Amino acid sequence: MADKPAATGVLAPADTEVTWRSAPGRSGRSAGARKASRSTRAWRVWSSAAIVTAVVLAVLIVPPLADLDEQAVHLADKLLPPSLEHPFGTDDVGRDLLLRCVYGLRVSLLVGVVAAVVATVIGTAVGALAASAGGWVDRIVMRLVDVFSSVPHLLLGIFIVAMFRPGVWPVVISVALTHWLSTARIVRAEVLSLRSRPYVDAAISGGASRRRVTVRHLLPGVLPQAGLAAVLMVPHAIWHESALSFLGLGLPTHQASLGTLVQSARSSLLAGDWWPTLFPGLFIIVPTLAIAGLAGAWRDRINPRRRSELML
Amino acid sequence: MLELRSLTAGYDRRDPVVRDVSLSVEPGESVGLLGPSGCGKSTLARVAALLHRPDRGQVVIDGEPARGWRHRAPRAQRTAFGVVFQQPRLSADPRLTLTQLIAEPLRATGRAAEVTDRVRELARTVGIGEDLLGRRPHEVSDGQLQRACLARALILRPRWLICDEMTAMLDASTTAALVTAVENYRADSGAGLLAVGHDKVLLERWCDRTVHWDELTRS
Numbered sequence: 001m002a003d004k005p006a007a008t009g010v011l012a013p014a015d016t017e018v019t020w021r022s023a024p025g026r027s028g029r030s031a032g033a034r035k036a037s038r039s040t041r042a043w044r045v046w047s048s049a050a051i052v053t054a055v056v057l058a059v060l061i062v063p064p065l066a067d068l069d070e071q072a073v074h075l076a077d078k079l080l081p082p083s084l085e086h087p088f089g090t091d092d093v094g095r096d097l098l099l100r101c102v103y104g105l106r107v108s109l110l111v112g113v114v115a116a117v118v119a120t121v122i123g124t125a126v127g128a129l130a131a132s133a134g135g136w137v138d139r140i141v142m143r144l145v146d147v148f149s150s151v152p153h154l155l156l157g158i159f160i161v162a163m164f165r166p167g168v169w170p171v172v173i174s175v176a177l178t179h180w181l182s183t184a185r186i187v188r189a190e191v192l193s194l195r196s197r198p199y200v201d202a203a204i205s206g207g208a209s210r211r212r213v214t215v216r217h218l219l220p221g222v223l224p225q226a227g228l229a230a231v232l233m234v235p236h237a238i239w240h241e242s243a244l245s246f247l248g249l250g251l252p253t254h255q256a257s258l259g260t261l262v263q264s265a266r267s268s269l270l271a272g273d274w275w276p277t278l279f280p281g282l283f284i285i286v287p288t289l290a291i292a293g294l295a296g297a298w299r300d301r302i303n304p305r306r307r308s309e310l311m312l
Numbered sequence: 313m314l315e316l317r318s319l320t321a322g323y324d325r326r327d328p329v330v331r332d333v334s335l336s337v338e339p340g341e342s343v344g345l346l347g348p349s350g351c352g353k354s355t356l357a358r359v360a361a362l363l364h365r366p367d368r369g370q371v372v373i374d375g376e377p378a379r380g381w382r383h384r385a386p387r388a389q390r391t392a393f394g395v396v397f398q399q400p401r402l403s404a405d406p407r408l409t410l411t412q413l414i415a416e417p418l419r420a421t422g423r424a425a426e427v428t429d430r431v432r433e434l435a436r437t438v439g440i441g442e443d444l445l446g447r448r449p450h451e452v453s454d455g456q457l458q459r460a461c462l463a464r465a466l467i468l469r470p471r472w473l474i475c476d477e478m479t480a481m482l483d484a485s486t487t488a489a490l491v492t493a494v495e496n497y498r499a500d501s502g503a504g505l506l507a508v509g510h511d512k513v514l515l516e517r518w519c520d521r522t523v524h525w526d527e528l529t530r531s
Contacts, residue, residue, distance in 0.1 A: 198403040206417030207391040
């Protein structure tokens, strides 16, 4: 079905640079252009990798090395524009913004990674359970997934956060509980397709129990997809953390996270001070795009046909 | 005796592939089932091996009717069948080495202790060199992989062998080697065989009797 160029076109309408593999008849794209797009892609992967490495090193190394109190208030230095002493300037109570951004990135990254991992574990478990149980269990579970997906997940996330005191863990729980749905769908579809392979028939005939088939043959088969879903979810989770904090529902305002930084900079932006908004904003956008770029490259390796589908 | 009694099976209840088919295999007997591609003989083979639930009809194994299919079949009934499929690439989990592949039924039934000896013995029976045993499916040829699949089917010493187009993808010498391995096993164990295929010459030389799909559905 998906081997037909027409069907591929439906799956990948926008950027069809990928379909040359499955549809060699595609005209208008010379070997040179293909080569060029390949080298752009390589450049994208390497720059993404460089940014992600830099970010990880920064959040791991800077806080212990700098040994500065990112929360220390220096009212005399408030709202200084970027300078050599304060490369990103200072905020409305004189805290160094570079330091605040790095600390904020650390918190956001932690929230993003933990939430993505938890969501993936939940999604994989639910998807695998639904697919391997089949029948009414599958139908009920997947309809529940549909019900949850029909509610905007930021709304659902706000609802969950509102049940707890502000802090890191409620945000993690909120993001994780609203983001496992797509993973559950992907894993279920993958398990269903793996389950119909003759090697599963052979395993059943060889006396394997349901559990053994799942653990030995099905789960290892979906791990690459689930891992990819997890990585793709990290930037998404970071954005959600920022959104929740920006709305004042996520982390407490004194704790630097990218969302709280942007939020507390709102008032100074109206006064014409651009740096407290710009730099945290860049810190949200650049690392998340870099992670997404790496995840995209990984997805291309697993499933070249889906290249155009941006799952953010 | 393996009896298939008026089986109707398929993937859509309104349009079954197999309609009211009966066939029986005596212990130690080898039956070749001939039929054109797409006629439903593979589906029948899967039903016979308890891997596909029929819409109607019964499978009776040594006088005992099968009540469940796939995981719902009791393990003893499932493992009474050794099954070899047409496409070795699809019948082998790409993540397992050939040793793991062949030994999988032993491990699944809690007999891991026998793995080393049995795998070595079966590798010799089906003609896989020791050096290939550590490789994964993508590192060996179709023929070698099919040998491993046959070894996997034999490792629990089944009373019935179901070979569904086992040699359709293979060259003549590998075909001969696999058929010889099956026949040696049957001579040794007295197992019955249901060989499904479209190669009339091969099945007539291999099996005690052959039935054509048309004869089954007409009756």
